[in-house]
Amino acid sequence: MNNKNKIFIDKLRSSGLRPTNQRVEISKFLFNRKKTFHFTVEELKNSMNLKRSKKISTATFYNTVHALKSAGHLKEFSLENNTSYYDTNITSHHHFFDNGKVIDIKSDKITFKKLPDAPKGKKIKNVEVVIRLENNN
C-alpha cells in the first residue's frame, strides 16, 4: 500500500475498486511487467496462488479482472475454447493465434486498403484482426 504501489492502486481506484491487499497484489502482478501479458483468469489464479500460503479466492480474481476490464485497463478476447482471455496491452492491436498461443501484432503492422461502412445507425467501435498460423510444411 506504500508509495511504490501508487500506479497499481490507481488502476484499481479508477476501476471503482478499493485497494485491498488482494487487489493490489493482483494489479501489481498484472501490470508490473515490461512485456504484454495474455492470460485466463484460471491461469492468473494458479500462477499467483502457487507461491502463496494464504490463497486469494477465485471470486476475487474474477471480480478484479472484470472491474479492470470494464475500466479499460485490460482487453478481453476469445479463442475457440470457451474461455475468456485478457491482455494487458490495451492499445489497439491485433493478434497471431498459433495453436492456442497468442502473439501481439502492433497496430501499425496492419493497415487496410478497403473497409466496409457500418450499417446505418451504427458506427465502428473497433476493428480487430486475428491471423491464424500453422506450421510451415
Place this chain on the structure above:
Amino acid sequence: MNNKNKIFIDKLRSSGLRPTNQRVEISKFLFNRKKTFHFTVEELKNSMNLKRSKKISTATFYNTVHALKSAGHLKEFSLENNTSYYDTNITSHHHFFDNGKVIDIKSDKITFKKLPDAPKGKKIKNVEVVIRLENNN
C-alpha cells in the same frame, strides 16, 4: 434418406459420419437454406427440437456439429461469452459484431494495404477481421 437428401448426406459422409436419421435432419436444417446461418449448438438444438415430438439428444447435436466443423462444412468463431458460434458460410469472410448479433462481411469488402509476415517456421492459415459496432450516438 431419398435422393433429394443426397447433398445433405454427402456432407455427413465426407465428415466421416453415417447418415442416420438424426444427422440427416440436422444437416438439412443447417444447409437447406439460402442465407448464411449463425448459431450456437444450444440454439440449434432448441429450434430443431421445438417442433419435434421425439427430441434429438444434446450429445448428437454436439457430435454432429463438431464433425461437420472438422470436415470444413461449418466455420467456428467465438464472441466474449464463452460459447462457440458456428457459421454455415465457410468461404473466407469477416464479421460485424453488434451486441451479440453477427453479420457477415463478404471477403472482398475488406482488403489490406499492409499485413505482417508470419514468424519463421510458420505460415498464415487465415486472416479474420471482426468489426465491432456501437450505436451512432
Place this chain on the structure above:
DNA sequence: CACATACTTTAGAATAATTATAAAGTAGTT
C-alpha cells in the same frame, strides 16, 4: 483515532456450456 457503514473476501453452492459414459439401438456388410 475510534466507529459505523458500506464495500470485500471467502468458501461453497449454483449455473451454463460442453464432454464423457455405458447401455440400448441401427447402418451397412456378409
Place this chain on the structure above:
DNA sequence: AACTACTTTATAATTATTCTAAAGTATGTG
C-alpha cells in the same frame, strides 16, 4: 438374416464462471 461396428440417448462429469451469505476490512466522520 445376422453380425459387428458405429450411434443415440439419458445421465453423470467437467470446466469456466457467477452467485450467496457470512465474516472481515477500508474509509469518512466526528
